[in-house]
Amino acid sequence: MSDATIEGAPRATQPKSSLLVADPHTRRRHAAEARFRAYGLGAIVISMVMLVVLLFTILTGGIGAFRQTYLEIPVTLEDAQLDKNGNRDPADLGKVLTLTYGKLLQQSLEKVVADKGIAIADLSAKDLSGLISKEAPARLRDQVLANPDLIGQTITARVLVNGRIDGYYKGRVTMDSALRDANTSPAQLQLADALKAQGMLATKWNWSFLTSPDASDQRPEAAGVGIAILGSLYMMLVVLVLAVPIGVAASIYLEEFAPKNRWTDIIEVNISNLAAVPSIVFGILGLAAFINFGGLPQSAPIVGGLVLTLMTLPTIIIATRAALKAVPPSIRDAALGVGASRMQSVFHHVLPLAMPGILTGTIIGMAQALGETAPLLLIGMVAFVKNFPSAPPEGLFEPASALPVQVYNWTQRADPAFIERASGAIIVLLVFLLCMNVLAILLRRRFERRW
Amino acid sequence: MNDMTLLERSVEQTEIKISAQDVQVWYGEKHAIKDVNVDLLDKTVTAFIGPSGCGKSTFLRCLNRMNDTIESCRVGGRIALDGEDIYDRRVDPVQLRARVGMVFQKPNPFPKSIYDNVAYGPRIHGLARNRAELDEIVEKSLRGAALWNEVKDRLGEPGTGLSGGQQQRLCIARAVATQPEVLLMDEPCSALDPIATSQVEELIDQLRAEFSVVIVTHSMQQAARVSQKTAFFHLGNLVEYGNTDDIFTNPRDPRTESYISGRIG
Numbered sequence: 001m002s003d004a005t006i007e008g009a010p011r012a013t014q015p016k017s018s019l020l021v022a023d024p025h026t027r028r029r030h031a032a033e034a035r036f037r038a039y040g041l042g043a044i045v046i047s048m049v050m051l052v053v054l055l056f057t058i059l060t061g062g063i064g065a066f067r068q069t070y071l072e073i074p075v076t077l078e079d080a081q082l083d084k085n086g087n088r089d090p091a092d093l094g095k096v097l098t099l100t101y102g103k104l105l106q107q108s109l110e111k112v113v114a115d116k117g118i119a120i121a122d123l124s125a126k127d128l129s130g131l132i133s134k135e136a137p138a139r140l141r142d143q144v145l146a147n148p149d150l151i152g153q154t155i156t157a158r159v160l161v162n163g164r165i166d167g168y169y170k171g172r173v174t175m176d177s178a179l180r181d182a183n184t185s186p187a188q189l190q191l192a193d194a195l196k197a198q199g200m201l202a203t204k205w206n207w208s209f210l211t212s213p214d215a216s217d218q219r220p221e222a223a224g225v226g227i228a229i230l231g232s233l234y235m236m237l238v239v240l241v242l243a244v245p246i247g248v249a250a251s252i253y254l255e256e257f258a259p260k261n262r263w264t265d266i267i268e269v270n271i272s273n274l275a276a277v278p279s280i281v282f283g284i285l286g287l288a289a290f291i292n293f294g295g296l297p298q299s300a301p302i303v304g305g306l307v308l309t310l311m312t313l314p315t316i317i318i319a320t321r322a323a324l325k326a327v328p329p330s331i332r333d334a335a336l337g338v339g340a341s342r343m344q345s346v347f348h349h350v351l352p353l354a355m356p357g358i359l360t361g362t363i364i365g366m367a368q369a370l371g372e373t374a375p376l377l378l379i380g381m382v383a384f385v386k387n388f389p390s391a392p393p394e395g396l397f398e399p400a401s402a403l404p405v406q407v408y409n410w411t412q413r414a415d416p417a418f419i420e421r422a423s424g425a426i427i428v429l430l431v432f433l434l435c436m437n438v439l440a441i442l443l444r445r446r447f448e449r450r451w
Numbered sequence: 452m453n454d455m456t457l458l459e460r461s462v463e464q465t466e467i468k469i470s471a472q473d474v475q476v477w478y479g480e481k482h483a484i485k486d487v488n489v490d491l492l493d494k495t496v497t498a499f500i501g502p503s504g505c506g507k508s509t510f511l512r513c514l515n516r517m518n519d520t521i522e523s524c525r526v527g528g529r530i531a532l533d534g535e536d537i538y539d540r541r542v543d544p545v546q547l548r549a550r551v552g553m554v555f556q557k558p559n560p561f562p563k564s565i566y567d568n569v570a571y572g573p574r575i576h577g578l579a580r581n582r583a584e585l586d587e588i589v590e591k592s593l594r595g596a597a598l599w600n601e602v603k604d605r606l607g608e609p610g611t612g613l614s615g616g617q618q619q620r621l622c623i624a625r626a627v628a629t630q631p632e633v634l635l636m637d638e639p640c641s642a643l644d645p646i647a648t649s650q651v652e653e654l655i656d657q658l659r660a661e662f663s664v665v666i667v668t669h670s671m672q673q674a675a676r677v678s679q680k681t682a683f684f685h686l687g688n689l690v691e692y693g694n695t696d697d698i699f700t701n702p703r704d705p706r707t708e709s710y711i712s713g714r715i716g
Contacts, residue, residue: 330559338572339549
């Protein structure tokens with residue numbers, strides 16, 4: 001409607017400024033922007049440094065748990081001691097106590113020391129027998145009971161050594177500290193060095209950290225995260241089976257079908273509030289509802305899983321609703337416009353588009369649940385569990401531990417060897433979380449579509 | 452641009468497809484549509500024109516009950532499709548929308564292949580017994596939407612990868628594939644460039660042979676080009692409804708005249 005040039009239009013009243021020189025106002029705006037960038041960069045740098053420090057501490061502290069010092073000595077499994085009747089009857093074999101095996105190992109070690117001509121000043125009998133872990137006889141016994149044919153043979157036994165000796169080769173124990181230590185002595189460490197020189201003692205990769213159960217305070221060298229991993233897996237199974245369907249169904253209903261009225265508003269607010277409830281409160285709830293009222297067993301992964309499900313639900317619901325909200329309404333219109341029902345429009349079009357977001361939210365929720373400790377303490381998952389739970393579903397009702405609780409448990413113990421174990425368990429936990437995050441990214445890539 | 456000559460105006464059809472009586476629409480407290488009475492003819496293109504916010508889109512969405520999805524929306528009065536009240540308690544809106552198809556303002560193909568976009572409606576309504584029949588419906592619909600020649604070699608590619616005009620024609624093909632009786636179009640060309648617009652307009656004229664088409668448009672030229680009947684809405688009222696020729700050349704109501712001559716709107 002207007003002409004391209006207007007006669008007599010008012011010219012700019014300010015004197016013309018050069019484009020080559022920034023005016024003060026522009027300079028101020030640029031300075032503000034530069035400051036903001038610096039703050040942001042600083043924040044990133046600080047958090048990266050923290051992350052690196054954290055990872056470094058955990059890795060240096062925990063990597064030792066994956067290596068363990070073993071003694072390899074020839075042990076003659078004599079009939080006279082292990083099977084007096086000579087009939088290999090499992091019932092009779094079972095009557096032979098761990099103590100007997102302990103003596104056997106001690107004699108074998110004494111023999112080795114004598115044969116090899118290792119002479120160490122001040123080496124007491126206690127130092128010699130104390131070199132071998134208290135757990136070692138039990139393992140040898142298990143080995144023999146599993147294979148009675150070994151009796152009568154001379155086998156090369158792979159024997160765990162005392163945690164202090166192990167610590168000596170990982171830099172935790174020194175000759176100086178051994179002097180002041182009631183549980184070891186410089187002479188014992190020298191013996192270990194001598195055995196090492198003979199090639200009988202070596203620090204090797206330690207699978208048993210991942211496969212064996214927890215051990216008592218006196219034998220940190222035998223402690224492993226086997227049951228904790230299994231317990232955490234069982235709980236994740238319960239969470240996956242319960243929280244994902246319930247959470248996704250609830251969010252689809254709330255987002256796509258529920259009328260928008262006061263009741264749905266109240267539900268919405270409460271779900272958001274639940275997400276902010278401290279996790280220990282869910283532990284009390286689980287204790288009251290599932291154990292005291294529901295009569296489920298303590299320390300069982302099913303209870304842990306149920307509690308973590310309650311805890312994860314709000315996260316999954318909030319993430320899923322956000323993902324559903326992000327699907328453009330035009331897609332719903334398009335589906336309804338060709339005569340799809342509400343449900344068809346949701347399941348054929350909206351849900352596939354929301355899938356990446358839903359998966360991400362779900363896996364974040366599960367990862368959160370995997371690392372959760374407080375509620376598990378209240379439902380008895382902190383118990384000392386020595387026997388592996390059986391396969392699901394029965395195993396869900398048998399006592400088990402969980403990774404974060406195992407970490408908490410080990411940090412409570414006096415022996416510094418448990419600190420290393422705790423860091424090792426943290427590494428396992430972090431690896432699990434990393435795997436879940438990678439899975440989340442892969443699934444998101446797989447399902448992501450553009451529109 | 453196309454020539455501006457008015458199309459063949461003779462409205463041979465007199466059969467009423469959709470009859471609206473005293474239609475009222477409220478959005479919460481807002482009375483958006485007031486006492487609209489209109490009879491839409493079969494196999495005819497009817498254009499709804501009027502300034503923004505006058506209720507023409509709202510009224511269009513009443514015709515296939517898309518307003519049901521808006522929580523605060525209430526509809527009163529009677530709208531009959533072939534003599535049956537579509538707001539009757541027994542009417543299933545899903546079934547209604549299969550008979551009254553809709554094309555939206557913004558092209559909104561599903562993020563699926565071109566084939567699946569068109570085949571979706573027939574699939575959910577069970578219109579094809581086997582793959583061959585479905586193929587046939589898809590081809591016929593795409594031909595009907597003047598898109599077949601452009602996409603026949605890439606039916607497996609995503610519909611979202613097409614250009615804007617192609618996407619809109621794909622949406623028309625998708626609406627046509629469910630074999631509706633009425634096709635509602637809510638400003639189908641507003642997001643398109645002039646070439647795509649003229650293609651869609653040509654298409655609308657062809658669709659008239661099979662369907663009753665109702666189109667909401669902001670462009671009076673477009674209304675004049677494609678429609679046989681025109682309804683002018685203003686502030687929720689249906690001001691004038693008649694043959695497109697008469698509305699544009701000889702409006703009875705002063706408000707229509709003002710709008711057409713560009714004084715309001």
